[in-house]
Amino acid sequence: MQTLSTTTDTPFNRQIQVIRRDGSLTLLDVSRIRAVVNWACEGLDANPITLEAGLTTRLKNGVTTREIQDNLIGCALELCSPSDPDWRYVAGRLHIWNLWKDTLVSRGYQYEDYCQTVTSKVKSGQYDARLLKYTPDQLREAGSWINPQWDKDYDYAGAVLLTKRYLLPEELPQEALLSCALLLAVVEAPEKRMFWAQKFYKAIALRQISLATPILANLRIPNGSLSSCFIIGMDDNLENIFDTIKDAARISKNGGGVGVNVSRIRATGSWVMGKPNASGGVIPWIKLLNDTAIAVNQGGRRAGAITVSLDVWHLDILEFLEMQTENGDQRRKAYDIFPQLVISDEFMRRVRNCENWTLIDPYEVRVKLGIELSELWGEEFESAYQKIEASLDYELKLYKRINARELFKNIMRSQVETGMPYLWFKDTSNAANPNQHEGYIPGGNLCQESWSNVKPGELAHTCNLNSLNLSNLDWQDLPNICEIAVRILDNTIEITHPPFQASIDHNQRYRTIGVGVMGLADWLAKRRFSYSHLQEISNLFEDIGFYCTKTSMELSKERGAYPAFAGSSWSQGKLIGAKPVDWFLTHADDKQRWKELSEDIQKYGIRNSHITAIAPNTSSSLVQGCTASVLPCYSRFFYDKWAKGTVPIAPPFIKENFWFYPENKTLDQQIVVKAVATMQQWIDTGISMELMFNLNQGVYFPEEPARSLKAKDIFDTLMAAWEQGCKAIYYVRTVQRDSFQESEDACTACAN
Numbered sequence: 001m002q003t004l005s006t007t008t009d010t011p012f013n014r015q016i017q018v019i020r021r022d023g024s025l026t027l028l029d030v031s032r033i034r035a036v037v038n039w040a041c042e043g044l045d046a047n048p049i050t051l052e053a054g055l056t057t058r059l060k061n062g063v064t065t066r067e068i069q070d071n072l073i074g075c076a077l078e079l080c081s082p083s084d085p086d087w088r089y090v091a092g093r094l095h096i097w098n099l100w101k102d103t104l105v106s107r108g109y110q111y112e113d114y115c116q117t118v119t120s121k122v123k124s125g126q127y128d129a130r131l132l133k134y135t136p137d138q139l140r141e142a143g144s145w146i147n148p149q150w151d152k153d154y155d156y157a158g159a160v161l162l163t164k165r166y167l168l169p170e171e172l173p174q175e176a177l178l179s180c181a182l183l184l185a186v187v188e189a190p191e192k193r194m195f196w197a198q199k200f201y202k203a204i205a206l207r208q209i210s211l212a213t214p215i216l217a218n219l220r221i222p223n224g225s226l227s228s229c230f231i232i233g234m235d236d237n238l239e240n241i242f243d244t245i246k247d248a249a250r251i252s253k254n255g256g257g258v259g260v261n262v263s264r265i266r267a268t269g270s271w272v273m274g275k276p277n278a279s280g281g282v283i284p285w286i287k288l289l290n291d292t293a294i295a296v297n298q299g300g301r302r303a304g305a306i307t308v309s310l311d312v313w314h315l316d317i318l319e320f321l322e323m324q325t326e327n328g329d330q331r332r333k334a335y336d337i338f339p340q341l342v343i344s345d346e347f348m349r350r351v352r353n354c355e356n357w358t359l360i361d362p363y364e365v366r367v368k369l370g371i372e373l374s375e376l377w378g379e380e381f382e383s384a385y386q387k388i389e390a391s392l393d394y395e396l397k398l399y400k401r402i403n404a405r406e407l408f409k410n411i412m413r414s415q416v417e418t419g420m421p422y423l424w425f426k427d428t429s430n431a432a433n434p435n436q437h438e439g440y441i442p443g444g445n446l447c448q449e450s451w452s453n454v455k456p457g458e459l460a461h462t463c464n465l466n467s468l469n470l471s472n473l474d475w476q477d478l479p480n481i482c483e484i485a486v487r488i489l490d491n492t493i494e495i496t497h498p499p500f501q502a503s504i505d506h507n508q509r510y511r512t513i514g515v516g517v518m519g520l521a522d523w524l525a526k527r528r529f530s531y532s533h534l535q536e537i538s539n540l541f542e543d544i545g546f547y548c549t550k551t552s553m554e555l556s557k558e559r560g561a562y563p564a565f566a567g568s569s570w571s572q573g574k575l576i577g578a579k580p581v582d583w584f585l586t587h588a589d590d591k592q593r594w595k596e597l598s599e600d601i602q603k604y605g606i607r608n609s610h611i612t613a614i615a616p617n618t619s620s621s622l623v624q625g626c627t628a629s630v631l632p633c634y635s636r637f638f639y640d641k642w643a644k645g646t647v648p649i650a651p652p653f654i655k656e657n658f659w660f661y662p663e664n665k666t667l668d669q670q671i672v673v674k675a676v677a678t679m680q681q682w683i684d685t686g687i688s689m690e691l692m693f694n695l696n697q698g699v700y701f702p703e704e705p706a707r708s709l710k711a712k713d714i715f716d717t718l719m720a721a722w723e724q725g726c727k728a729i730y731y732v733r734t735v736q737r738d739s740f741q742e743s744e745d746a747c748t749a750c751a752n
Contacts, residue, residue, distance in 0.1 A: 019064045021105045028059060033068060040076075040093040044086040045655070051075055051090065069098055077156060080648040082637040085655055088648045091156035099163055099172065100151075107170050114143025117175055121220075126168050128222050130186050130495070131179060138194060142182060145198055146174045150205050157622045157640070157647050165619075166216050177204045179220045180211060187494040196487070203484045208472050210518060210617070210624045212465040214255050215492060225254035226496035228615070229445040229514070230503060231461035233454045234285065236264045236363060240457055245288055247460065250499035252296040252304030257446030259307050259461070260289055261454070263342065263374040266363030267315035269398060279363075281316045283323055283332045290334035309340040309424060309443030311374055312347050313385070315359045315400060317407070321414050321421065339421040341411065342443050345428075346382050348722050350404035357404035358389050360396065368395045375440055377430040412714060415732035416693075422448050423729040425722055432577035432684065432727070434609055435510065437567035448728035449686040450514045450613040452506075460502040463512045463685075464492040465615055468544065471519030471526075471626035471652055475543070482515065482547035483554075489513035490555055490607055511562040514613030514685055515548050519626030521633050525653055525660040531632060531667070531675045538678050539589050545576050545612060545682035546593060552607045553600050561605025570606045573598045576684045587681070613685035616730065627651050629688060630679060631672065632664040664692050665735045666699050669717045677724035686727045691717060694735040 016028040034052065041048040054075035055068070073094045080087035104110050115136050121127035134142065151173050154162060167176055181201035188196045203209045211219075218224030230251045234244040244260060251258045266272075268281030286308050293304035310320050323334050350357050365371050369391060371384050392399055414421060424444035429451060433441055439453040441461075450463040466485055473481060493511055498504045506512070520537075529536050556562075565571055569578035575598055584594035614630055621628040636654055639646035651661050664672070669691045676689045693714055698705040700713075714732075721729055 015061075016059055016063070017061050018068075019062060021065055021101055028063075033072075036069075036094070036097060037072065040072075040090045040097070044089055045084070046076075046079075046086045046090050050079065054079065065101075066098065069094060073156070077646075077648060082650070082654065082658070085637065085648070085650045088155040088157070088650065089152075092154045092159040093152050095156060095159040095163070096151045096154065096173070099167075103170055103172055111143075111146050111148050111172060111174065114146065114175060114178065115139040117171075118179065121168070121171075125222065126171075127179065127220050128183060128224070131182055133186055134182060134193075141194065142178060142197065142201075145201055146178060147205070148174065150174060153207065153625065154623070155625055157649060158625050160642075160647070161619060162623050165213075166623075168220065174205060176216070176220065177201060180204065180216060183219050183495060184488050184491050187491050199484055200488060203481060206472065207469050207624050207626075208477065208481050209485050209488070210467045210469055210620050211488075212467075212615070213620065215464070215466070217255060219495075223497045225251075225256065225499050226464060226492050227256055227462045227498060227503070227507070228465040229259070229447070229450040229461065229463040230256050231259035231261065231443065231445050231451055231454050232502070233261045233442050233456035234265060235456040236266055236366075241265075241285055243457060245285075245292055247500050247502065248289055248304075248306055249292050249296045251503075252293060252306070254499050256499070257305050257307070258293075259309060259340070259443055259445040259451075261309045261342070261374070261442035262286065263309070263311040263314055263442065264362055264372070264456070267361035267398065268319070269315075270361045270363045271367075281319070282310060282314070283316065283319055283334070286320075286323065286334045286337060287332070290337045293336050305338065305446055307338040307340045307422065307444070307446045308334075309342050311342040311426075312344065312407075313358065313360055313373065315361045315398065317341075317359055318410070321410055324414075324418055324420075338446065340424055340444060340448075341421045342424050342426050343722070344377065344381055344426050345722075346385060347404060348425075348719070351408045352719065354403065354405045356401050357407060358385075358392065359400040359402060360388060361398040364396055364398050374442060377427050377440060381427075408715070409711075412711065412718070416714070416734055419731040419733060422731070423718070423721075424448065425727055428722070428725060429686070429727045432579075434569040434574070434578050434684070435564055436569065436578070438564055444686065444728050447616050447688045448730040449516070449615050449688045450512070450610070451685060452510055452512050452610055455502075458502055459506045459509070460500070461512065462498055462503045462507045463514050463610070463613065464489045464496065465514040465516060465613065467516040467518045467615065467617055467620070467624075469519050469624050469626055470517055470540075471522035471624075473523070475540075478543050479547050482544060483551045485515045486513065486548050486551040486608070486611065487555065489515065490552075490559075509563050510609040511607060512610045513608045514615070515544075515611060516614040516617070516629070517544065518617045518621045518624060518629050519652075520630040521627040521661060522651055522653055525651065525657040528657070528660050530660070531662060531671050534674065534678045537675055538681070541679045541682040542589055545684070546590075546597065548611050549576060549601075549606070549684075550597055552611050553597065553604055555607035556601075556605040559607060562607060562609050564609060565605050568609065570601055570609070573602050575601075576612075576682060610685045612683045614679070614683060614687040616688040616690070622649070625652050630676065631690060632662045632667055634664050634692070636661050636663055665694055667692075668700055669693060670720060673717060673721045673724060673726065677721070677726050680725055680727060688730045689721070689726060689728065690731045690733060691721075691729060692733040692735065693717075696736065 017025045018028050037048045037051050073091045076087045076091035118131050178201050182197050184200050185193050185197035212228045215226045248258045262282045265282045266279045269277050270279035272278035293306045296304050441451045452461045454461050581598040585591050617629045627633045637650045640649050697708040701707045
């Protein structure tokens with residue numbers, strides 16, 4: 001092997017010809033390689049000489065510049081470790097250097113002519129023609145905002161994901177982000193358009209705000225759908241069933257995550273056209289949704305993603321829990337959907353008290369008792385359910401009695417084995433719904449953080465998401481960044497192309513958005529806080545909730561309230577989570593501002609019915625260079641397996657704050673539940689809360705090395721999540737022999 005010479009010109013060097021990216025030949029010039037290495041290491045705790053020494057590509061005639069560059073990347077990745085984490089940024093910069101050089105060869109320039117980039121991409125159909133609402137002079141001014149040095153901020157995982165998943169052919173990172181910002185500002189008044197475009201661009205380019213995958217991937221292309229989350233309801237008739245499947249396909253085509261509630265569908269053995277024992281139940285329709293997710297593969301990027309929700313009282317619930325197991329009739333299996341249980345408070349109380357629970361057929365209850373049980377929650381549900389149980393054997397024939405705790409054990413067993421079903425707490429979520437005057441929420445979305453009213457065939461929940469990157473924000477940044485985040489999403493509603501009419505109608509009627517956060521673990525580590533600092537966490541999320549809500553009120557002054565505002569809890573002076581203002585005067589750290597905000601909302605209205613929702617951000621956080629969502633990092637440092645090998649993953653401040661990053665794989669999940677419950681008070685929709693249980697001995701009980709986690713410990717944690725007001729439980733992960741690894745593609749259909 002030939003390593004770099006310490007001199008720039010030797011007889012050996014003069015004998016080697018290198019193939020450049022355009023195919024031409026040139027003599028090897030070691031000084032050029034050294035210049036790239038120095039550039040990649042600049043400002044980092046990484047010695048360029050160490051990287052030079054690791055270059056092992058055979059420097060022979062015909063070696064390509066890409067081979068040399070790829071070998072440098074491989075060397076940098078091998079040098080990365082918990083004590084030397086900056087090498088992942090060196091590898092990221094070298095990856096970006098490749099992109100810069102490829103772009104220069106293919107189109108003849110890099111960042112020098114943004115106006116030309118826009119003009120040519122609009123002409124070729126790659127860019128949305130609405131970019132030409134900006135004059136050439138405005139496009140040239142916008143191009144002057146670009147700082148190519150911001151491309152150097154990505155580590156290797158972020159750089160690869162950004163280029164692979166989001167960039168168009170012959171497009172550079174800052175061009176993509178600037179084009180998104182310009183399009184997001186296109187609905188602003190002409191005299192304010194450039195002002196807001198620049199604010200949007202800087203917040204996005206400095207990675208203070210992360211755009212959800214559908215926005216970042218689809219915004220620049222013509223007729224792109226920008227919404228992340230959808231929920232549709234399936235009614236109990238053939239026409240609506242197939243309309244729902246078609247709508248799910250349309251959503252999946254555009255990269256959205258789909259939630260489908262099937263609780264209205266009659267159970268197995270129910271009546272069809274007056275014939276008893278004719279219905280096949282919910283499973284055959286779920287199987288069709290399963291196959292739709294596979295067939296409509298989001299433009300070839302990945303398989304579709306659909307979560308199917310079923311109320312826990314449905315007679316098919318036991319088969320629903322078994323539909324992803326290997327045994328049984330394979331014709332009644334659905335391995336590619338994500339099952340979700342809709343859980344009532346009454347069920348959880350019976351689980352706690354070890355009481356019986358009744359499974360019923362919604363069709364029989366509808367026909368014989370006139371009750372549409374799927375629409376009910378809270379006291380109305382409890383009253384109707386008591387009436388149903390009093391009618392057993394007299395009017396109702398199709399039912400099953402089961403111990404509630406035994407059913408919950410079946411649910412837990414499935415979660416430990418497969419990570420699912422998700423649990424969505426119906427009463428908690430509907431009690432916080434500001435639009436109770438117009439309907440109810442049937443279930444959660446794909447990532448268990450966003451939902452609102454749904455009416456089968458009429459209104460499909462549609463939500464647009466972004467996230468604040470707390471790792472790059474200080475407390476004083478929050479008012480400005482929250483304002484920008486809310487304004488971006490409200491503008492998104494105006495420029496998106498929803499995939500079907502019920503989505504269009506919902507978007508306009510409720511104007512649902514979800515400002516989330518990522519990098520909480522980084523924010524805490526920088527301040528030497530832990531997940532047990534509940535007051536500090538509460539203060540942070542109080543500020544986020546306040547500033548986002550206030551911005552939506554200010555937008556209502558400017559643009560008008562959302563159409564369903566009259567009669568909503570907002571119009572009654574209630575605030576986040578439909579809570580009365582007195583709650584805020586008791587629980588808030590800064591009380592008076594909430595009273596004033598309540599009065600302002602009653603006077604001026606509010607622009608968006610739902611404003612905050614915290615998505616999982618598993619992949620987006622890699623691009624943003626921070627920890628995912630609000631959860632602790634899985635591990636302080638690990639290698640993730642990708643198609644081209646292993647990639648080092650670590651939080652951004654790991655070197656200086658190593659011990660202040662708790663590892664979720666060994667953290668008591670009761671701590672996580674308490675922290676999420678604290679945040680949930682200030683978040684008006686939901687939080688994607690994964691729970692991770694380590695099944696190895698001695699992890700949680702160092703005084704008892706032989707003791708491992710028991711089923712009761714997991715049971716107590718799930719019960720605590722419900723009792724403390726969490727709205728949903730996303731995946732339940734388990735760690736065995738430290739074998740768990742995060743997947744690069746986890747939940748890429750929704751916010752990621």
